[in-house]
Amino acid sequence: SYELTQPPSVSVSPGQTARITCSGDALPSQYASWYHQKPGQAPVLLIYKDSERPSGIPERFSGSSSGTTVTLTISGVQAEDEADYYCQSTDTSGDLLWVFGGGTKLTVL
Amino acid sequence: EVQLVESGGGLVQPGGSLRLSCAASGFSFSSYEMNWVRQAPGKGLEWVSYIGSSGTTIHYADSMRGRITMSRDNAKNSVYLQMNSLRAEDTAVYYCARAQTSLVVVPGAIRTTGYCDYWGQGTLVTVSS
Numbered sequence: 060s061y062e063l064t065q066p067p068s069v070s071v072s073p074g075q076t077a078r079i080t081c082s083g084d085a086l087p088s089q090y091a092s093w094y095h096q097k098p099g100q101a102p103v104l105l106i107y108k109d110s111e112r113p114s115g116i117p118e119r120f121s122g123s124s125s126g127t128t129v130t131l132t133i134s135g136v137q138a139e140d141e142a143d144y145y146c147q148s149t150d151t152s153g154d155l156l157w158v159f160g161g162g163t164k165l166t167v168l
Numbered sequence: 169e170v171q172l173v174e175s176g177g178g179l180v181q182p183g184g185s186l187r188l189s190c191a192a193s194g195f196s197f198s199s200y201e202m203n204w205v206r207q208a209p210g211k212g213l214e215w216v217s218y219i220g221s222s223g224t225t226i227h228y229a230d231s232m233r234g235r236i237t238m239s240r241d242n243a244k245n246s247v248y249l250q251m252n253s254l255r256a257e258d259t260a261v262y263y264c265a266r267a268q269t270s271l272v273v274v275p276g277a278i279r280t281t282g283y284c285d286y287w288g289q290g291t292l293v294t295v296s297s
Contacts, residue, residue, distance in 0.1 A: 090272070090281035094213075101263060101287040102205075102213065108272070108281045145213050149282040154227040155269065157203060157215035157282060 061085050063146050063160035070166040077133040079163045081146030084127055089149050091129040093122055095142040095165075102145065106131060133165075141167045170194040170286045172264050177291030180254055184295070188249040190264030190288060198222075198242035201267040203284055204249050206260040206293075214260075218267060219247060232258070254295045261290040 063083040071077040081091060090109050094102040104113055106122035109129055119134045133140055146160040176188040190202070204216040217238040218227045226238050237250040247264055265284035272279045 088277065088279055090279055090283075092281075092283035094284075096213075101289050102265075102284070103287070104283060104285050107268075107283040107285070113285060143212075147213075147215075147283065149269070149280050151280050155218060155225075155282070156227060156229065157205075157218060159205075159213040159215060162212040 061150055061152075061158060063091075063148060063158055065144075065146060065160040065163045067161070068164045068166065070168055071133075071136050072168045073136055073138060075136055077136050077140070077165055079131045079133075079144050079146075079165065080128055081130070081160050082128045083148060083158070083160075085150060085152075086124065086127050086129055086148060089151070091122070091124065091146050091148045093120075093129075093131045094145045094147065095140075096145065097142045105144075136165075136167055138167050141165055170266065172266065172286060172288035174262065174264050174288045174291035177262065177293045179294045179296065181297050182255060182295055184254050185250070185252045186254065186293060188251065188262055188264075188291060188293070190247045190249075192245045192247070192266070195266070197245040201269060202240065202247045203265045203267045204238060204247075205263045205265055205284070205287075206258075207263070207290075208257070208260040211260075216262070217249065251293070254293075256295050259293060259295050261292050263290045264288045 093106040096102040109124040110122040150156040240247040266286040269282040
């Protein structure tokens with residue numbers, strides 16, 4: 060299965076915009092999803108199908124896609140957004156496999 | 169309200185077995201696919217296995233293939249993960265998650281989407297002597 064590559068860490072000041080990227084060769088043919096996870100908690104779905112937002116997720120979270128890279132954008136970052144962020148996609152080259160990126164630690168300065 | 173509650177984790181010796189369970193409520197369980205995802209201490213998320221809504225389609229990650237069996241009982245709204253020949257590196261929190269997959273037709277292509285929209289709180293599996 061293929062890999063999804065994320066930066067290990069991103070830092071941003073409150074109120075600024077954070078962008079977290081995720082790269083993978085199969086992303087042009089597979090949609091990506093994004094999750095965040097706070098310490099001791101289960102992951103929460105933020106974005107699916109590259110840019111769709113589930114109900115209850117604040118509008119400051121948005122997703123985009125360009126070629127082999129998808130990007131999670133958090134506008135007006137708040138202290139509560141400090142968490143680990145994971146991208147995820149699927150690999151259908153054989154069996155249906157699910158792939159997670161290595162995760163990005165977002166630090167709110 | 170969608171709820172997923174895992175159970176069955178604990179301390180097991182290397183080479184031992186465990187059976188994890190995940191009880192679902194708040195949605196039409198038999199209509200949904202399910203995943204098991206694990207997270208080793210201090211590490212990222214790792215997909216473990218997938219089962220289709222009827223239970224006839226099952227896929228496993230290479231890291232655990234041959235040592236695990238995923239199953240479901242739609243009458244009991246539950247999904248299971250039987251784990252055998254456990255190793256120290258299998259130590260992790262194991263999450264069950266409701267999964268959704270579909271094929272999307274876009275101009276000139278068909279794209280696949282798959283995501284986990286609800287997660288349980290996880291059950292800790294510790295493999296140690």
